[in-house]
Amino acid sequence: MSLQLLPPHSWTPGNPKPGIYLEVPERHYHQTGDLSVNADSGISSSMAKKTDQEGTLSQYLLDSGTKTRSLDLGSALHLAVSQPKVFEKRVRLRDVQGAKQSNDYKRALIEFYEQSIPGIPRPECLNPKAPVPKLDKEGNPKLDKEGNPLFEKPEEPKVADLSAHIEALETAADSRGMIFLAPSEWSKLQAMMQSVKTYPGDGIRRLLRGGMAESSIVATCPETGxxxxxxxxxxxxxxxxxxxLKTSANPYPGEFGREVSKWGYHFSAAWYAYVCKLAGIKINQFAFLVIGNEAPHDVALYTMDKATQYDGEIRVRYALDQIAHYYANPKTVHKGINPVGFQEVSAPWWSLTNETKAVFGQE
Structure with a gap:
C-alpha cells in the first residue's frame, strides 16, 4: 500500500493521519497527545528506542513526547547539509555582545530579535517612557546652568519583563522554524560545512541528489494497530x-561502530525502514553521513553490515511488542527497576583487585 503525499498544512499536531508529509515544522512533528492513553500522535523511533534500551515500557517513554527546543547547532547543521536554501532563510548569527545577565545585553538581544522576527508587539512596560522633569520644592522645573530643563533618570525596565519578552520572541522564532546561533556556534558550523564541501570526490553531492529532506511519514502497523x-x-x-546525518566526537569506523550500538542508530535505521515499508517505500540502503564535531571535523560515509542491520530489526520488533502489550494492558506500565525487592549487583570483573580475583575467582 502506498500512502498519499500530503501538504504540510494537513498535518494535525497530536493526531496526524497516515501519509507522507513535506515541510512539517519539527515542533509539530514532535507534538504529542497523552501517550499514556493512546498512540494517536504516533510512536517515533526515539520513543520506541527507550523501550528497547530499558527492556520495558517506562514512564519516561510516555513522557518523552514533550519536545523542548532542539539543539540549535545540530538543527542548523541538518539544514545546511540537506536544505541549503532553507538554511539561508531560517538560520541567523546572533551577534549580540555583553554580559548575558545585564539589562544592556537583554535590551540589545530584544532589538536583534525584533528586527529578525517582525510582527511581535513589544509590551507597554518596555516602551520608552516620556521624560519626567525634575521639580524643586515649589513644584517648578529645575534648570541647568544654560537654562535647559533637567529630567529624572529614566526608570529601568524590570528584569522579569525583559526576560519574559525575550522568551516570547524566542518562542515565536521557534514556531517559525528560525534558529539563532551564537558566534562560537556559527564559526563551528562554518568549519563543519567546509569539511563537507571539501570531502574528496562528489560522493556527498551524489548521495543527497534528488530526494526529500526532513519528510514526515506516518503509517499504521497492521500487526499491532x-x-x-x-x-x-x-x-x-x-x-x-x-x-x-550524525555528528561524532570520533568519526572513524571503530568508534562510530560503538556509537551505533550505544545510541541505537541501527534501531533507528530499522524503524525508518519499517515505517517506510508500511508507507509503500522500499528502503534498499541506509547510509550515515558522519561529521566530526571537533576540529578538524573529519567526514565519513558509512553503511551497516548485515548482522548490525538484523539486530536493529529484531530490537524494533521487540519494542513494538512491548508497546502493543502496554496499550492492551495499560496498568502494566513499569514504574520501578525492581519493585519486588533487593537485587544483587556486581562491579565489573576487570575493575577488581588481583587479591579479590584470587579469592573469588573460583566461585
Missing amino acids: LKLKCRPDFLEVRRGLIVD
Whole structure:
C-alpha cells in the first residue's frame, strides 16, 4: 500500500493521519497527545528506542513526547547539509555582545530579535517612557546652568519583563522554524560545512541528489494497530535510500561502530525502514553521513553490515511488542527497576583487585 503525499498544512499536531508529509515544522512533528492513553500522535523511533534500551515500557517513554527546543547547532547543521536554501532563510548569527545577565545585553538581544522576527508587539512596560522633569520644592522645573530643563533618570525596565519578552520572541522564532546561533556556534558550523564541501570526490553531492529532506511519514502497523512515524534526514524514494546525518566526537569506523550500538542508530535505521515499508517505500540502503564535531571535523560515509542491520530489526520488533502489550494492558506500565525487592549487583570483573580475583575467582 502506498500512502498519499500530503501538504504540510494537513498535518494535525497530536493526531496526524497516515501519509507522507513535506515541510512539517519539527515542533509539530514532535507534538504529542497523552501517550499514556493512546498512540494517536504516533510512536517515533526515539520513543520506541527507550523501550528497547530499558527492556520495558517506562514512564519516561510516555513522557518523552514533550519536545523542548532542539539543539540549535545540530538543527542548523541538518539544514545546511540537506536544505541549503532553507538554511539561508531560517538560520541567523546572533551577534549580540555583553554580559548575558545585564539589562544592556537583554535590551540589545530584544532589538536583534525584533528586527529578525517582525510582527511581535513589544509590551507597554518596555516602551520608552516620556521624560519626567525634575521639580524643586515649589513644584517648578529645575534648570541647568544654560537654562535647559533637567529630567529624572529614566526608570529601568524590570528584569522579569525583559526576560519574559525575550522568551516570547524566542518562542515565536521557534514556531517559525528560525534558529539563532551564537558566534562560537556559527564559526563551528562554518568549519563543519567546509569539511563537507571539501570531502574528496562528489560522493556527498551524489548521495543527497534528488530526494526529500526532513519528510514526515506516518503509517499504521497492521500487526499491532499502532500508529508509527519517522522523519528521515534525507529520503530518496526512487533509489530506496535514507541518509542519516550524525555528528561524532570520533568519526572513524571503530568508534562510530560503538556509537551505533550505544545510541541505537541501527534501531533507528530499522524503524525508518519499517515505517517506510508500511508507507509503500522500499528502503534498499541506509547510509550515515558522519561529521566530526571537533576540529578538524573529519567526514565519513558509512553503511551497516548485515548482522548490525538484523539486530536493529529484531530490537524494533521487540519494542513494538512491548508497546502493543502496554496499550492492551495499560496498568502494566513499569514504574520501578525492581519493585519486588533487593537485587544483587556486581562491579565489573576487570575493575577488581588481583587479591579479590584470587579469592573469588573460583566461585
